[in-house]
Amino acid sequence: MTFFPNLKTIFAAVATVSLIGVGAVHAADEFDLGPEQPGRVHAAKDEAAIAAIPKDFKFVTPGTFTVAVAPSGPPLATYATDAKTVVGADPDYASAIADALGLKLELVPVAWIDWPLGLTSGKYDAVISNVGVTEQRKEKFDFSTYRQGLHGFFVKTDSKITGIKEPKDAAGLRIIVGAGTNQERILLKWSDEDVKAGLKPIELQYYDDDAASLLALQSDRAEVIVQPHAQLVYIAARDKNIKRVGTLSAGWPDRSDVAIATRKGSGLAAALTLATNGLIKDGSYARILDHWHLAEEALPKSETNPPGLPKF
Known part of the structure; x- marks a missing residue:
C-alpha cells in the first residue's frame, strides 16, 4: 500500500515514517515480494479445460496466455523488489491457470482504469486484476469467478x-x-x-x-x-x-465475486471456469490463497457469468 505525503499535521508525517520504515520489515517476514518467487504454486495440465477452448479462439500470442494485471498494491499485485516484475496473488493465480491450459504466461502491467479498452481491443486475452462482477460489466465482458469480493x-x-x-x-x-x-x-x-x-x-x-x-x-x-x-x-x-x-x-446482503474478465462471446470463459474448478479440486487454488493470506476469500466453486452487483 502506497502512503501519500500530503498529511495535515507534523504528527501524521512522523507516524508515516514509522509505519513505512518498520512495517516494511515486518511485511517481508510474511510476504515474499522478490522477483524470483520460489514459493509460486504450479499446476498440472487440465485436459478438460484445454478441450473447452474454442477451436477458433486466437490467443494474442500463440501458445501464450496474455493477461493484463494492475500492480495496485500487495498482496494482490505489486511490483517486486526489482521494480519491474509483477508479483502477488493475482499473478500467481494467472500462472496456475496458464499451467492448467498448457500455455506460457505473459503478464501485461496496466493501469486499472485502462483494462476494459485494452481487453475490448484485443491487447490481451484476459484480465486478472481484482475485477468484480457487475451486471453492467456483463453487458460487455464474460466472467469466470475466482475469489469472493x-x-x-x-x-x-x-x-x-x-x-x-x-x-x-x-x-x-x-x-x-x-x-x-x-x-x-x-x-x-x-x-x-x-x-x-x-x-x-x-x-x-x-x-x-x-x-x-x-x-x-x-x-x-x-x-x-x-x-x-x-x-x-x-x-x-x-x-x-x-x-x-x-x-x-461487496454485494451485501448477497455474495459478490471477483472474476477473470474476457471478451464477450469469445468462448474462453467456459475453459477458464473449468480450469479454476480444477485448481480448486486439486488444492492448488487453496495453496495460492494461503500463500498470500487470503484464505477467507476462497470460493467453493468457479462460475461463468453469475449474478453481479446491480446497477445503482
Missing part, C-alpha cells in the same frame, strides 16, 4: 471489539471508510437499519489518505477501519498493530 473490518490490536458480522455489531461505532465507495454505501444502509431497530447510528469518518486513516485509528479518533480485505491483510502483517474482526461482502 470482500471488505475487511479491522481494529487496533488491543481493541475490545471482537467481532462485526451484522449491522447491530457496528451500531454506534466510529468507522473509517472511503467516500463514494461500495463499503460506504453498505454501511449507510447498516446505519439506517440500526436506527430503525432503536440502536445508535454508525459514525462514518473520512480521511484524505491511508496514512491519515491509520493514524486516526491508532490515536483512537476512530474505532474501526473498513477497506478492501486484501489491502488490510497486508497492512496488518506490515504494521503489526491492527487485526481483523470481520469481513463484509
Whole structure:
C-alpha cells in the first residue's frame, strides 16, 4: 500500500515514517515480494479445460496466455523488489491457470482504469486484476469467478471489539471508510437499519489518505477501519498493530465475486471456469490463497457469468 505525503499535521508525517520504515520489515517476514518467487504454486495440465477452448479462439500470442494485471498494491499485485516484475496473488493465480491450459504466461502491467479498452481491443486475452462482477460489466465482458469480493473490518490490536458480522455489531461505532465507495454505501444502509431497530447510528469518518486513516485509528479518533480485505491483510502483517474482526461482502446482503474478465462471446470463459474448478479440486487454488493470506476469500466453486452487483 502506497502512503501519500500530503498529511495535515507534523504528527501524521512522523507516524508515516514509522509505519513505512518498520512495517516494511515486518511485511517481508510474511510476504515474499522478490522477483524470483520460489514459493509460486504450479499446476498440472487440465485436459478438460484445454478441450473447452474454442477451436477458433486466437490467443494474442500463440501458445501464450496474455493477461493484463494492475500492480495496485500487495498482496494482490505489486511490483517486486526489482521494480519491474509483477508479483502477488493475482499473478500467481494467472500462472496456475496458464499451467492448467498448457500455455506460457505473459503478464501485461496496466493501469486499472485502462483494462476494459485494452481487453475490448484485443491487447490481451484476459484480465486478472481484482475485477468484480457487475451486471453492467456483463453487458460487455464474460466472467469466470475466482475469489469472493470482500471488505475487511479491522481494529487496533488491543481493541475490545471482537467481532462485526451484522449491522447491530457496528451500531454506534466510529468507522473509517472511503467516500463514494461500495463499503460506504453498505454501511449507510447498516446505519439506517440500526436506527430503525432503536440502536445508535454508525459514525462514518473520512480521511484524505491511508496514512491519515491509520493514524486516526491508532490515536483512537476512530474505532474501526473498513477497506478492501486484501489491502488490510497486508497492512496488518506490515504494521503489526491492527487485526481483523470481520469481513463484509461487496454485494451485501448477497455474495459478490471477483472474476477473470474476457471478451464477450469469445468462448474462453467456459475453459477458464473449468480450469479454476480444477485448481480448486486439486488444492492448488487453496495453496495460492494461503500463500498470500487470503484464505477467507476462497470460493467453493468457479462460475461463468453469475449474478453481479446491480446497477445503482
